[in-house]
Amino acid sequence: MEKRINFVDTKEAIAVLGRNDEYLGLINQHFSCKMTARGTELILDGQDGEVGQLTRLFNELTYLYREGNPVTSHDVRYSIQMILNGQADFLHQMFADTVLVTAKGRHIKPKTLGQSYYLEAIRRNHITFGIGPAGTGKTYLAVAMAAFSLKNKQVEKIILTRPAVEAGEKLGFLPGDLQEKVDPYLRPLYDAMYDILGMDTVQKYMAKNIIEVAPLAYMRGRTLEDSFIILDEAQNTTAEQMKMFLTRMGFGSKMVITGDITQIDLPTGVKSGLRHAQAVLAEVPGIAMLTLNEGDVVRHEIVSRIIKAYAQYDQKQ
DSSP states (O other), X not given: OEEEEEOSSHHHHHHHHOGGGHHXXXXXXXXXXXXXXXXXEEEEESOHHHHHHHHHHXXXXXXXXXXXXXXXXXXXXXXXXXXXXXXXXXXXXXXXXXXXXXXXXXXXXXXXXHHHHHHHHHHHOSEEEEEOOTTSXXXXXXXXXXXXXXXXXXXXXXXXXXXXXXXXXXXXXXXXXXXXXXXXXXXXXXXXXXXXXXXXXXXXXXHTTSEEEEEGGGGTTOOBOXXXXXXXXXXXXXXXXXXXXXXXXOTTOEEEEEEOTTOOOSOTTOOBHHHHHHHHHTTOXXXXXXEOOXXXXXXXXXXXXXXXXXXXXXXXX
């Protein structure tokens, strides 16, 4: 069976097939079908079943590109896996789920099934725990959902917080006053907000106190109403801090707690508030516990391999 797929222009063909047909080479490793790229046309020649799978694969990658996202090697590898597993419909649902369009016009979407389930949990629950390794999009997607909620007037305020726990450095040795000392710990939250909403908008919202970025200690004694509240790096809270934070929630608010239980920086003998919450709150209605793994890492593929290698080493130990 022969099938011809036509791209709109050379730019689209390169985006989907990769520079120097890099992505086409990745796809070729998993299918016996002959694939020939000529300018803006791709010719598939092989058995009907494979040609059908490949047609769906290229259609989905083209759809992703046309929705405003650059196609990455992760997108290609993950899409191949989904197609081969007979999950093409789930793949399309993922690519069709646009959380928000960034200030630069990029469409924020889930990149894995785990991320898709995570977003759905945030939509459906008052409190959502997103637990997983670095690079799984826990914080970034939570910030995107917060920005969406603010833009659609579901909340009046976004509050982003982290525990200022030292990872091998001492706060006292850093220059500046208290706010300047804790700002480095909050930098990943600033970066996510700047990328999603744009620096000018974030600074305007912060000046009006519509967006607040503060260390966890600043949350004590407050009741947070009509707010989207994100606690990042929650593995570095104590059990007492976690309880304090969760009980700040007021009417009309939503909370997302993110963390990686393999990267706890607390002193030896101090139990992580995130681990404690997993045990205490697992069955509480309105609270979702979502676990992401190395298969949900959307950074460079080497990051996923590093996480897997460390996990295997820890198991052996």
